[in-house]
Every structure is written in C-alpha cells, then in structure tokens.
Amino acid sequence: MDVFILLLEGIFVSFEPLNLGLLVFGCLIGLFVGAMPGLGSVNGVAILIPITFIIPPTAAIIFLAAVYYGAMYGGAISSVMLGIPGASTAVATVFDGRPLAVKGEAMTALTAAAVGSFVGGTVSVILFTLFAPPLAEVALRFNAPETFALMVMAFATFVGLGGDDVPKTIFSILIGLALSTIGLDLITGKPRLIFFNIPGFLHGINFLVLAIGIYGIGEMLWTLEETKGKVQMSKLSVNMKEVGRAFGALKKTIMAMNIGSFLGFFVGILPAAGATPASLMSYGITKQLSKNSKEFGSGVPAGVVAPECANNSASTGSMLPMLTLGIPGSPTTAILLGGMILWGLTPGPLLFTQEPEFVWGLIGSLYIANFFTLVLNIALIPAFLMVLRIPFAILAPVIFVLCVTGGYAPTQSLHDVWLMLLFGFAGYILRKLDYPVAPAVLSIVLGPLAEKALRQSLILSDGSMGIFFDMAEKPIAAIIMYIAIVLLIMPAFGPLYRKFFKKAQTT
Amino acid sequence: MSVTNKITVKRAEIAVAVILALCSIALMIKSAENRITWNAEENMGAGFLPFYLSLGMLICTVLTIIKFVLKRSPQSKDDSPFIEVEAFKYIAVTIISLIILVLAIGYLGIYFSLIFFLAFYLRYFSSKSVLFISVFSLITPVLTFLFFEWLLKIPLPQGISEPLFYPVYDFMYS
Numbered sequence: 001m002d003v004f005i006l007l008l009e010g011i012f013v014s015f016e017p018l019n020l021g022l023l024v025f026g027c028l029i030g031l032f033v034g035a036m037p038g039l040g041s042v043n044g045v046a047i048l049i050p051i052t053f054i055i056p057p058t059a060a061i062i063f064l065a066a067v068y069y070g071a072m073y074g075g076a077i078s079s080v081m082l083g084i085p086g087a088s089t090a091v092a093t094v095f096d097g098r099p100l101a102v103k104g105e106a107m108t109a110l111t112a113a114a115v116g117s118f119v120g121g122t123v124s125v126i127l128f129t130l131f132a133p134p135l136a137e138v139a140l141r142f143n144a145p146e147t148f149a150l151m152v153m154a155f156a157t158f159v160g161l162g163g164d165d166v167p168k169t170i171f172s173i174l175i176g177l178a179l180s181t182i183g184l185d186l187i188t189g190k191p192r193l194i195f196f197n198i199p200g201f202l203h204g205i206n207f208l209v210l211a212i213g214i215y216g217i218g219e220m221l222w223t224l225e226e227t228k229g230k231v232q233m234s235k236l237s238v239n240m241k242e243v244g245r246a247f248g249a250l251k252k253t254i255m256a257m258n259i260g261s262f263l264g265f266f267v268g269i270l271p272a273a274g275a276t277p278a279s280l281m282s283y284g285i286t287k288q289l290s291k292n293s294k295e296f297g298s299g300v301p302a303g304v305v306a307p308e309c310a311n312n313s314a315s316t317g318s319m320l321p322m323l324t325l326g327i328p329g330s331p332t333t334a335i336l337l338g339g340m341i342l343w344g345l346t347p348g349p350l351l352f353t354q355e356p357e358f359v360w361g362l363i364g365s366l367y368i369a370n371f372f373t374l375v376l377n378i379a380l381i382p383a384f385l386m387v388l389r390i391p392f393a394i395l396a397p398v399i400f401v402l403c404v405t406g407g408y409a410p411t412q413s414l415h416d417v418w419l420m421l422l423f424g425f426a427g428y429i430l431r432k433l434d435y436p437v438a439p440a441v442l443s444i445v446l447g448p449l450a451e452k453a454l455r456q457s458l459i460l461s462d463g464s465m466g467i468f469f470d471m472a473e474k475p476i477a478a479i480i481m482y483i484a485i486v487l488l489i490m491p492a493f494g495p496l497y498r499k500f501f502k503k504a505q506t507t
Numbered sequence: 508m509s510v511t512n513k514i515t516v517k518r519a520e521i522a523v524a525v526i527l528a529l530c531s532i533a534l535m536i537k538s539a540e541n542r543i544t545w546n547a548e549e550n551m552g553a554g555f556l557p558f559y560l561s562l563g564m565l566i567c568t569v570l571t572i573i574k575f576v577l578k579r580s581p582q583s584k585d586d587s588p589f590i591e592v593e594a595f596k597y598i599a600v601t602i603i604s605l606i607i608l609v610l611a612i613g614y615l616g617i618y619f620s621l622i623f624f625l626a627f628y629l630r631y632f633s634s635k636s637v638l639f640i641s642v643f644s645l646i647t648p649v650l651t652f653l654f655f656e657w658l659l660k661i662p663l664p665q666g667i668s669e670p671l672f673y674p675v676y677d678f679m680y681s
Binding site for chain 1: 557598
C-alpha cells in the first residue's frame with residue numbers, strides 16, 4: 001500500500017509542468033537519437049548530461065531517463081526502414097523488421113516494435129516498482145565491505161558474462177579505474193599521476209570527458225567509417241491504414257511479449273548484460289519456442305516484438321541496481337549514476353529515504369514516458385523517416401559541436417576538451433580491435449566509490465583483505481566476493497566445456 | 508600498395524598492444540613517484556592503487572601479445588586492411604579538422620572557430636549549396652551561444668574575439 005501511495009506521488013511529481021515538459025522533450029530527443037544509425041541511448045545521455053546542470057536533479061533524471069527510454073523505441077525505426085540498427089540494442093529487430101519492410105509491411109513492423117516496446121516497458125516498470133523498495137531496504141544494511149564486494153562483482157560480470165576477449169576486457173576495466181585515480185588522493189591529499197605537471201590533471205578526469213569522448217567522438221568516427229558520410233534509405237511505402245492491420249497481427253505475439261518483458265528485465269539488471277544481449281536472447285528463445293520457428297528471419301511480427309520488448313524491459317531493469325545499490329546495470333546507467341554525483345546526490349539505497357521525490361519521481365516518470373513515447377512514436381513516424389534522410393556528413397559535425405561544448409561545459413577547461421578528443425580517437429581504434437569500451441566507462445564512474453569503500457574496509461579490518469571473505473563476520477560481502485570469483489574464472493572453463501561437449505557428441 | 512593497405516588488422520593489433528604495454532609501464536613509473544606500499548600501520552600509499560592497476564594493465568597487454576604470437580586471437584590471423592582507403596579519408600580529415608578546431612578555440616574563441624569548422628566540414632563532405640552551408644555554419648554557433656551563454660549561463664571560451672561580445676552581454680544583462 002505504501003508503495004502504491006509513493007508511486008502515485010511520483011506520478012504527480014512527473015506531471016509538474018517542468019518535469020512533464022522535459023519528459024516529452026526527452027522522449028522526442030530519445031526517439032530521434034535512437035532512430036539515427038550510430039547514435040544510441042548512451043551517446044544521447046552522455047552528450048546531453050551537461051545541459052542538465054541548471055535544472056533540479058529530479059527534472060534532470062526524468063529528462064535523461066526519457067531520452068534513454070525514447071532511444072530504445074527509436075532504435076527500431078532505422079532497423080526496419082534502413083536495415084541498419086539505430087543502436088546495438090536494436091540489432092535483433094533487423095532480423096524480421098527489415099524483411100517485413102521489404103515485403104511492403106513496414107507499418108506492421110514499426111507498430112509491432114512500438115507496441116512491443118510499450119508492453120516490455122510497462123511490465124518492467126511494474127517489476128521495478130515491486131522489486132526496488134525491498135532491494136533498497138536490504139542494501140541499507142550494506143557497509144563499506146559489502147559495497148566494495150558489489151563493485152568487484154559488477155566488474156567481474158563483464159569478464160564472466162561480457163563475452164569479449166578476457167585480457168582486453170580486464171584491460172578496459174583497469175584503465176578506467178586507473179584514470180579515476182588521477183588527481184588528488186582521497187586520504188593523503190597527495191597529487192597522483194599529474195602528467196607533465198599539467199594543472200588540469202589536479203582536478204582528476206571527469207567521467208563525462210571519457211564518456212563523451214568514447215560515445216560521442218569515437219562513435220561518430222566509427223559510424224563515419226561505416227556509412228562513409230551517407231545514409232541511404234530505400235523507398236518503402238508507409239501507409240497509416242496499416243496500423244489497424246498491424247494491431248491485428250499482434251495477437252500472435254503474446255508469447256514473444258512475455259519472454260521479452262521478463263527475460264529483458266532480469267538480464268538488464270546484470271551490469272555486463274544490458275539491452276543488447278537481452279534482445280538477442282529474447283529473439284533466440286522466442287524463435288526456439290515458436291511453432292513457426294522456420295518463418296523467423298523472413299518477416300514475422302513476433303520476431304520484432306520479442307527483441308523490442310526485451311530492450312525496453314532491460315533498460316528499466318538496468319536502473320534497478322543503479323537506484324538501489326549504486327551499481328549501474330548498463331553503460332547508460334553508469335553515465336546517469338555519474339550524473340547523480342554531479343548533481344550532488346549519493347547514489348544507493350539512501351536515496352529512497354533521503355530523496356524520495358527524486359526516486360519516486362523517476363519511477364513515476366517511467367510509466368508516463370512509456371505512454372508518451374508510444375503515442376509520439378506512432379504519430380511521428382513520417383517525421384522520423386524524413387530525419388533518416390539526413391546524410392551523416394551533415395549530422396556528424398553537429399554532434400561534434402555538441403561533444404566539444406559538452407566536454408568543455410562541466411569544468412570549463414580546454415584541457416578536458418583535448419582529453420575528450422584523445423579518448424575519442426583511442427576509443428575508436430580500440431573498438432576496431434575488439435577492446436570493449438563500456439567497462440572503462442563503468443570503471444571511471446565507480447572507481448572513486450570503489451576506492452573509498454576499499455580504504456574504509458581496510459581501516460575496519462586493520463589492513464586485512466580477509467574482511468571480504470569472512471563468512472562469519474561479513475557473510476553478504478563474502479558471498480558476493482565468491483560469486484565475483486566464479487564470474488572471473490568462468491571464461492577459463494568455456495573451452496573445457498566446449499571440448500567436453502564435442503567429445504560427448506562424437507561418442 | 509597504399510599506406511592503408513599496409514596497415515593490416517594484424518599489424519594494428521600488435522602495434523596497439525605494444526603501445527598500451529609501454530603506456531602501462533609509464534603509468535607504473537609515474538605512480539611510483541608516490542609511496543606504493545601498503546601495510547596496516549601506514550595504510551595505503553597514494554601510489555599503491557595506480558601502480559597495481561597499471562601492473563594489471565601491463566599483464567593484460569602481455570597476455571594479448573602472447574595470444575597474438577600463438578595466433579589465438581581473431582586479429583592475429585586477419586590480413587585485411589585496418590581501414591579502407593575511402594573511409595580513411597573521412598576519418599583522417601575529421602580528426603585533423605577536430606584538432607584544428609580545438610586549437611582555434613583557444614585563440615579565436617569557440618563561436619568563430621565553429622563557423623570555420625562547419626563551413627569547411629560541410630563543404631568538404633556534403634554536396635550542399637554554398638547558401639545552405641553559409642546559413643548552417645552561422646546559425647549553429649548562434650544557437651550554441653544562446654543555449655550556453657543565455658540559457659545555461661555557462662560562458663564558453665571566446666579568445667581574441669571576446670571584445671566583440673561585450674555589446675551582446677550589455678544587451679543581455681541590461
């Protein structure tokens with residue numbers, strides 16, 4: 001009952017004129033950002049975070065969450081119309097969305113994507129409302145050792161479940177952590193890693209500099225290479241009368257909606273997973289379980305609904321650990337978490353008691369954003385199709401302008417703009433060589449918090465690392481640490497498992 | 508054979524791994540300027556964490572190099588060009604123009620630098636008319652000014668062009 005009242009209050013907060021205006025604006029920007037190939041929620045949120053400095057934190061998080069949400073809807077538009085995913089989260093949408101569009105049923109695909117996104121979003125936000133308060137209550141009992149153990153587990157998840165090259169993944173985590181140590185030491189106050197005695201390093205490296213560098217500059221370079229400055233949209237007939245027919249076709253997609261919504265939410269909670277694997281897994285499982293599995297890939301609405309349900313559900317799921325534990329569930333929520341620190345908030349369970357308007361305003365806004373994005377998405381499809389015709393050679397310099405101004409604004413230092421360029425170029429090259437970049441962004445955000453928790457824990461234990469593995473004194477920290485160790489060593493068993501499986505098959 | 512064809516994925520992989528290993532060593536040396544030891548009495552030295560994080564980075568790059576030598580990574584067997592010739596043109600011009608943009612910001616100020624950057628970039632890469640490019644290159648910095656200086660009250664660098672903005676500030680704050 002308490003939750004219901006708090007939720008209602010949150011919904012009222014999101015209906016305040018400033019919040020509602022920013023929510024609708026955020027949904028629109030998110031749809032646009034998601035629809036443009038090369039731009040996704042993480043790029044949109046990273047580039048836009050500097051403009052939230054002048055608005056209250058609640059309005060800021062509502063705006064950025066709406067961008068995040070809108071981008072999940074928008075990703076499907078270019079997947080269907082161009083055959084190019086708007087973001088990695090919409091890769092699976094291409095599999096059946098594009099064939100539907102080629103068959104002349106683009107509107108069916110777009111409607112299926114929008115409705116799927118709405119269902120996934122709604123189910124996940126209900127699950128979020130139910131799970132968040134009890135999880136926050138448990139997390140309130142966490143002290144420094146548990147917090148540090150949780151952060152180690154977040155890093156370990158990238159190694160165990162990320163699916164990327166292990167040394168490269170660990171390198172990415174470590175470089176993010178190393179970058180977060182630049183500046184003044186928390187305890188001794190001594191300057192660390194001040195290269196060439198440049199004073200700009202004394203204030204450390206703002207996570208935004210790395211995030212905008214990698215997801216703004218680096219991503220644009222990547223997309224310029226892929227598209228060579230052009231975006232070609234095939235001529236497809238889009239008939240609004242098809243909307244009704246499209247809704248009829250959705251009757252056969254109930255199973256896809258269930259799989260996408262629930263699987264997406266729980267996969268989204270895991271830090272290394274997020275919306276992309278959630279949508280791919282959801283597509284795969286729906287295909288496996290479907291009676292018409294052979295038709296998947298040739299253009300069936302269920303093949304669009306499953307990944308779209310999952311990516312929206314996962315985006316909400318990834319906010320659960322961010323709000324309750326202070327651990328982001330995706331690169332976008334890592335940036336949101338960094339934003340909370342910039343706005344003067346302390347991420348974690350205390351937010352529920354100290355900043356209820358912020359927390360419940362955000363949760364309430366997710367319900368509203370879900371509705372507005374569905375309506376805007378379907379109503380503005382013709383407008384988005386016009387936007388998709390903008391060549392990248394025009395869009396790219398605008399994004400670069402936003403990156404340069406966004407990189408300068410937080411600290412008003414050109415030093416940070418140079419660093420942002422450096423990270424952008426480095427991120428582009430590393431990404432081409434399959435170095436995952438998301439762990440670095442997560443690490444630079446969590447680095448200072450992890451260092452603080454580690455030092456506090458070691459003071460508590462008189463310098464003994466045993467505090468993290470003591471089942472009698474700190475059982476929660478120990479269990480989390482053991483899970484982290486399992487995750488860290490898991491990739492080593494991959495080849496053994498495959499070898500054993502092959503042997504079993506041949507015998 | 509062009510330069511871009513000579514830089515294969517294979518060569519890029521090993522070159523980047525070696526550069527990252529050298530950077531990790533440099534970070535370790537830099538971290539050692541502070542105390543890198545840790546004990547119960549003195550707690551953690553200021554250089555302890557960066558030193559061991561850099562050591563970890565070095566180990567990871569060495570592992571990447573070993574995987575390369577043993578041909579266990581996909582990149583170690585990939586002889587295709589790291590970047591295609593046409594794409595290289597886009598990337599190189601973009602990187603150089605961005606560097607010149609940031610250099611110019613320190614001297615000319617952001618607004619005039621943006622005009623030149625946008626005009627050059629659009630002229631070079633798009634087939635738009637001179638009129639479109641001129642209007643676009645002028646409107647974008649104006650909107651940037653209004654957004655940051657008027658709405659957000661965040662001053663952006665103006666370099667030698669700063670006196671030109673005094674009348675605008677007088678008008679805005681009078």
